[in-house]
Amino acid sequence: MEETRHHGWIASARKREGSTCQQHDGSQGGQVIPSIDDLPEDIFRHIHALMPLRDAARAACASQIFWKSWRCYPNLTLSKESLGLSRIVFGEGKMIRDLSQTKMTRDLFSKVDHILKNHSGVGMKKLELKLVWCNKVDYCYLSNWLCIAVTAGIEELTMSLPRKSEVAYNFPCSLLFSGSENSIKYLQLAGCAFRPTAGLDCWRRLTKLWLDRVLITGDELENLLSNSFTLEWLGLSSCTEIVCVKIPCQLQRLSFLEVGQCIKLQEIESNAPNVSTFHFFGKFVKISFGGSLQLQVKDIQIRSLCQSNIFWYVRTKLMPSVPNVETLHISSCNEVYSRSAYASYCI
Known part of the structure; x- marks a missing residue:
């Protein structure tokens, strides 16, 4: 009896094992169980796009299917942190530090170049080049990378270059105005020269522009803005060549304006009719709002650390020109306190 039960248990176990083997073989009862390899390609791309950059790259190394979708990866944030190059061993003395920084820069450029040259150009929507900590930038690489991105129909482009460079990189503006490839919606530049001319085509899709430590004159900025009819957000920081910021009335959609730390700036004149938020930081300058803008401004922030009488000027x-704030x-920091002026301001 015991032997019969024993053999019955073995037979039952073998039956379950056989059933499991059939499932692993991809079939059960004559029906084929779908494999992950059978998923549509667009689903693979969606799953892959949700992964952080380093995880997405590792998945591409482990799977042929993910390798295909890696060549269409949409959001590329390329920096020493995202590529795992943030750990630098600092030794005693400047020479050791310089060698470590040079090696990191060389490795970073090598990896970025490999990633972009192996991208198919399909599906790329966002590119961030964070090179601010590099000790030396090869501008030939930059031009090639930007050409790849713009040709791919990039929508968001961020480029941050080192704070101290002997010669500023001259951003190739003509790339952004190349007919059907004018797809940029968001543009953020830091640490370069940006020289748009009056002859360039309009920005058909640009909604957000941020320029930080960018060499651009007031006239060049005005030429740029006069062709940016879809612009909604504008930020200018530490642009040392700008003397006057003029916002044309054609910018019907502009709602946010921020200007800060432009050392030569003397005046801000805005005629955009729908700006609701205005932020200013730095040495105080003449600010004037024209048109129907005065009825739309709701939020104002002003920070000046080196001047007095700011409260008086604002009051x-x-x-009086922005009654709906x-x-x-x-x-x-240098404001002179006056009880009568404060009382008058509060009233």
């Missing part, structure tokens, strides 16, 4: 000159934030 007497600025506020709901939030006003002013910071000034």
